[in-house]
Amino acid sequence: MKNKDKRFIFFLVFLLLGAAITIQIKSTVYTNKKQSANSLNIEKLKTQIEKETKISELFRQSIKENEQKKESYLKTSANDKEYPELKKQLDELKLLAGMTDVKGAGVIIKLNDALIKGDGLISDYILHNTDIAMVVNELRAAGAQAISINNERIIATSGFICTGPTIKINRNRYAVPFEIKAIGNPDEIIKQLEESETVMLLKNDNIRVDITKDGEVHIPKYSNNLDDLISGLEVLNNENQ
Secondary structure (H helix, E strand, O other), X not given: OOHHHHHHHHHXXXXXXXXXXXXXXXXXXXXXXXXXXXXXXXXXXXXXXXXXXXXXXXXXXXXXXXXXXHHHXXXXXXXXXXXXXXXXXXXXXXXXXXOOOEEEEEEEEEEEOOOOOOOOOHXXXXXXXXXXXXXXXXXXXXXXXXXXXXXXXXXXXXXXXXXXXEEEEOOEEEOOOXXXXXXXOHHHHHHHHHOOHXXXXXXXXXXXXXXXXXXXXXXXXXXXXXXXXXXXXXXXXXXXX
């Protein structure tokens, strides 16, 4: 082999070897850079997570403190002597809504099915839910401030539903007799009832109606679950106020 050919072969070998080394170096540098970048990103993520965790914990603590303050405020505002006006308003609202036991002068009405049946239908001589509702309406028209039926406090949402031989009042079933209590001016209430068409029709069907005046009528507060009454309601913010 000639010297010229040998030099060419050596040149080619060294050229390839140099290229291989260069590629290896570049690959190593790229890998190191990539690993460094990944490590940096991971550290950044860790730092960010730690920061967000601390912020979240601060928010949770703040919410907890505000809840405690709210409970303390409600408890204090309702009971503490420092808030007499607020307590007075709360008591008045409970009174109007039927959420408190009350007493006062009024009347007691006892209703029962007829003892003597006439020639009409049997249904004409028994009490119905509509009869109860009409008597309650007469009491309201006479200015009754509180009403109960068999010690069930009657509020704005109270209903009277016929369920066979019983009548459902505030989701509880009752059979005759019915005792209706009403607090208000006794004379005005008795006058309203005795002159009403409702009581006249009941007596014509021999339904037993007994009305008495009472100087101290006791009516209990509404005792059913309030959540069922407001579960579908949502407060609207009045922008004009």
